[in-house]
Amino acid sequence: MDLLQQIAEFLRKGDDKRVLELTKQAIEQHIAAQDILDNGLIAGMNVIGELFKQHKIFIPEVLFAARAMNAGMDQLKPLLIKENARPVARIVLGTIEGDLHDIGKNLVGIMLKGAGFQVIDLGKDVSAVRFVEAAISEQAQVIGMSALLTTTMLNMKKVMTLLRERDLDGSIKTIVGGAPLSEEIAREFGADAYAYDAANAVERVKMLLAHA
Amino acid sequence: MKPALAFLNEALIERIISEGIDILCKLGVEVHNENVLSLLSDFGAQVDKVKQHVIFKPDLIEKSLRTAAHPFKLFDVLGNETHFFTDDNVYFTPGSAAIHLLDYDRKETRRPDTRDYIAYAKIISQLEHIASQSTAFIPADVPDAISDSYRLFLSLLYCEKPVVTGTFTLDSFAVMRDFQVAVRGSAHNLKEKPLTIFSACPTSPLKWSAVTSQSVVDCALHGIPVEFIAMPLSGFMAPVSKVGTLVQHTAETLSGIVISQLASPGAPVLYGGSPAIFDLRYETTPMGAIETMMIDCGYNEIGKRLGIPTQAYISLSDAKMLDAQAGLESGIGAALAVLSGINNIAGPGMLNFENCQSLEKLVLDNEICGMTLQLVKGIEPKEDLPTLPLLQELLAEGHLLIADHTQRYLREEIFFPGPIIDRANASRWRDEGAKTLVERAHAVVNDLVERYRPSRLSDDVKNEMIELMEGEARRYGQDHLPPRQDDSI
């Protein structure tokens, strides 16, 4: 097995120590950081995502893998910046204004981070203005919003309106989720995507970025 | 002898309570509400206003537990006693605040509206084994800001039973109280004869939001009973083990009890909850999980040990349709709940992780409730010892169908569910149309809506409530309430 495959394999097993070691080795062997990222860490994470979707593994395994991913990333980050590599996509995440349900949102954040995205978590009870301003200042490509109450989900629309008003609806994509939401309601609100759970969120965000 | 179920022994209960108290006195809780923080600080809790954090003192908790430990009653809109929350008295109430309704004709879920809510209120008013109504779902045809008060308004207009409800926002408490004062005639009468129970949820782990903590105080001041609904999620937002989850639930519930009792000592409370295990595979909080039900029964034992009447979300299902899963999860839950003596059992009608109500399930559950209420009566002699004379009569007459003893005890000893639970023989069943359970349930739904008789609450009070509700709607930009298509009101 080549080194990158080994990284992917140990990442899948959630072994952060081995991933760290092997990533260091790969760097010493002058493998490009982008290559280590794509064919080592992210390749392993993709396997995890697939197994998770098939219910073969549970969230804890994903978290162990994410921890291993971070161990490798810490080594790669400075090099990626130096190599001027394709930056990791950034996502601003939060629970919408008036709503304090954050369990689902947190889980989505955990899984997005695990998939290699950079997540800026604004917490709960987040106003539309804060969402948009954070997305601008953080140079995020995606805004992810959660709502668990029928009363609060309407506040999501304000975010889409603000983005349109500021002519940002092309460059910043929106994804929504939570029990009262659905594909239909998301469309009605003008969101770019909807996801029903955290693994689905990862998939939909990837699709959004691919189309961006 | 009443049958009884217990999961915890005395020593374990004591240990869980002392661990809960220890957590409140060492870790404390966050309270995102200035008023409540001041209240706690006035009574000697250690409050950090900047961090919005409170550390409790054991004597404060113990004093609050003493004043909270008492039974209380509920009364319907006409002022008749319907509930006495004490000992092992058990009552059912529909699962509350669903986002969706399962539509019989379309066989899918949708957002409910005023018409659905009125149908629900008409049905629940006639269901014999479900003692109270709850504001079971959210009509989507009024501004969302008034959706919590609007449900209570419709409930009080159409159905006489007391109501389990709650607020979604800080602003809605006032009008929700005003409806009740209108029904009772005065704030004093309302305190004397409580009409509703408000749910108040701490945020696991160890946190109180501004809205829910304020609701606890407001209710205490007006004598409105509160049920505490802590929701630790085992393995995710709580320890994975049942005892660990129970300790966290205890700490969260005790913190609510202290807030309520400081606001008004003796304020009526239910020791409730909606804990659940977390299903790591699907990222869901299953209410039909057997472990969820065991945790419910466990904290009920703790509440009882503290002398406080209890509540639980048990007897509901996570199924999406009215199918076998819906029946079995609701049935197991209802049976465990009555055997545990949970005083206010919330669940009937509910599907899909507390997200979806079904009128057809509600009428089915009514029959399940009837069966379990029969179960909890247990087995007792009924003028049948010695049995010899009864058997002499049987031998002499060839049957006991018309025996005096049979006449006296038939209805008491045997509960006859139906028409949804089917006990016809197969030929008769085919002859009567070979109807499925869901079809039979739907027929009952239609029948009950048809047979509904208006609430006997006076027209003056009804009109007063209509004015209050219209005022509230105008405040939120809706000039007219949705038509109620009902000439009787």
Ligand code: B12
């Ligand atoms: C736990 C819970 C709480 C906890 C929340 C704790 C917390 N820190 O979040 C507490 C107890 C505090 C709470 C409070 C209240 N709650 Co609550 N709560 C729930 C409950 C039981 C589970 C929610 C949950 O965490 N599920 C587990 C997570 C993992 O799933 P999830 O949230 O659905 O998230 C998944 C997906 O939806 C999706 N997703 C979620 N967000 C996002 C975001 C993005 C970007 C994407 C892509 C995907 C995505 O992925 C997630 C992972 O799989 C729901 C019922 C339910 N089953 O949904 C009621 C429920 C939502 N609550 C309800 C109510 C009424 C309330 C209160 C108003 C009660 C009260 N009177 O005090 C308050 C509201 C306070 C407020 N202003 O927000 C009602 C809503 C009714 C309605 N019509 O809107 C529900 C439906 C229960 C009920 N029937 O009563 N609640």
